[in-house]
Amino acid sequence: MRQTFSTDIETLRRIALSFPGVEEGTSYGTLGYRVSKKLICRMKEDGESLAIRMEFSEREMLVEGEPETFYFTEHYRNYPMVLVRLPKVHPDEVKRIFGNAWRRSASKKLLNQVANR
Numbered sequence: 516m517r518q519t520f521s522t523d524i525e526t527l528r529r530i531a532l533s534f535p536g537v538e539e540g541t542s543y544g545t546l547g548y549r550v551s552k553k554l555i556c557r558m559k560e561d562g563e564s565l566a567i568r569m570e571f572s573e574r575e576m577l578v579e580g581e582p583e584t585f586y587f588t589e590h591y592r593n594y595p596m597v598l599v600r601l602p603k604v605h606p607d608e609v610k611r612i613f614g615n616a617w618r619r620s621a622s623k624k625l626l627n628q629v630a631n632r
Contacts, residue, residue: 522602522605523602524546535628536551537555537617538550550617550622553620554620555567556568556613563601564598564599565599565609566591566597566598566599567597567616568596568620569597571595574595584603585600586598586600
């Protein structure tokens with residue numbers, strides 16, 4: 516039996532702001548995070564789902580493997596994003612997928628800052 520760990524908004528905030536250049540703001544009236552003026556993720560209106568950038572191939576694997584946690588709606592079908600039910604995902608997984616999204620959107624200067632740590 517798989518043990519579940521929950522992620523909440525404060526955990527998401529700590530994870531997001533731990534990456535260089537990430538700014539907290541809003542997107543469509545909900546909490547969102549950007550780097551280099553590019554949206555990484557935003558909370559959905561339901562207050563528990565996070566829409567986060569992700570390559571289609573990874574999205575397909577996650578949705579197929581953990582449909583209770585990862586999903587997408589018709590609206591997101593053609594967007595490189597996945598919806599994540601935060602109460603059902605471990606913070607380490609949020610950090611991993613946020614980091615991947617951050618790397619795809621961060622400037623070369625920010626990427627170099629991390630590489631040189």
